[in-house]
Amino acid sequence: MTQQKGLIDVHTHLDKLDLASESALAEAEKLGVTELITIGTEPSDHSVVLDLAQKYYPRVFCSLGVHPHAAVEWRREVGERIREWAKNPWVVAIGETGLDYFYQNSAPDQQRRAFEEQLELARSLGLPVQVHMRDAEADTLAILKNFGSQVTGIIHCFSGSDVFADAVLELGWYLSISGIVTFKNAQKLREQVARFPIDRLTVETDAPYLTPVPYRGKKNMPAYTHFVAAEIARVKNVSLEEVVGVTRSNTLKMFFRLLPALEN
Numbered sequence: 239m240t241q242q243k244g245l246i247d248v249h250t251h252l253d254k255l256d257l258a259s260e261s262a263l264a265e266a267e268k269l270g271v272t273e274l275i276t277i278g279t280e281p282s283d284h285s286v287v288l289d290l291a292q293k294y295y296p297r298v299f300c301s302l303g304v305h306p307h308a309a310v311e312w313r314r315e316v317g318e319r320i321r322e323w324a325k326n327p328w329v330v331a332i333g334e335t336g337l338d339y340f341y342q343n344s345a346p347d348q349q350r351r352a353f354e355e356q357l358e359l360a361r362s363l364g365l366p367v368q369v370h371m372r373d374a375e376a377d378t379l380a381i382l383k384n385f386g387s388q389v390t391g392i393i394h395c396f397s398g399s400d401v402f403a404d405a406v407l408e409l410g411w412y413l414s415i416s417g418i419v420t421f422k423n424a425q426k427l428r429e430q431v432a433r434f435p436i437d438r439l440t441v442e443t444d445a446p447y448l449t450p451v452p453y454r455g456k457k458n459m460p461a462y463t464h465f466v467a468a469e470i471a472r473v474k475n476v477s478l479e480e481v482v483g484v485t486r487s488n489t490l491k492m493f494f495r496l497l498p499a500l501e502n
């Protein structure tokens with residue numbers, strides 16, 4: 239008999255929380271969040287993230303990549319290390335990678351090169367990708383289109399235009415909804431979520447960032463995926479159980495390495 243399974247926080251930074259991982263997982267369980275994917279953002283956090291996934295597998299999985307802020311640290315050797323690590327079943331995706339022209343912590347051309355090479359890595363490994371995109375819709379879309387249907391994944395913390403959303407959905411990507419959907423000023427995102435197909439949505443916290451209502455001002459944690467799911471249920475006028483069940487099955491489809499681990 240498998241334990242009852244609930245929400246999956248598909249994008250969180252377990253290594254950056256204030257509280258110990260053990261406590262974060264216990265708090266998550268209390269609010270029905272039973273698994274999560276913790277995210278690597280730069281070469282220096284990869285071994286920490288890997289250790290967490292190995293230790294808590296199959297409650298915790300990980301994704302490894304280089305964030306656009308750290309694109310200057312991307313090297314082919316980093317990709318080769320990730321390729322080796324990806325032999326472990328707890329490594330389920332590549333990223334986060336992508337483009338962030340809001341904070342240009344790395345130059346746009348460096349960001350584009352790092353992004354393309356990580357997409358290429360994902361294609362060769364057959365793994366999905368966790369994409370971070372801010373103020374870079376045209377370039378992100380152009381790059382994703384070059385890969386066609388050979389690489390897909392999620393646009394994490396989605397908050398973009400209708401045109402961008404429709405284009406990435408068309409390419410087979412999923413949209414991952416974060417605590418932003420609960421923010422007072424996020425009416426546009428709520429309207430989008432109301433019309434997005436529920437079978438293409440995943441839920442996440444991006445903890446410790448982007449804490450949802452009702453805990454604005456406090457540090458975020460994976461447990462609060464619950465409030466993201468509850469808001470999606472409210473906006474789409476469906477039950478919370480439906481959001482839990484559908485986002486879970488979407489997650490298992492996209493991050494296909496979770497399924498065999500959870501069936502055992």
Ligand SMILES: [Zn+2]
Nearest residue numbers: 334370394395
């Ligand atoms: Zn991000």
Ligand SMILES: [Zn+2]
Nearest residue numbers: 249277334444
């Ligand atoms: Zn993140």
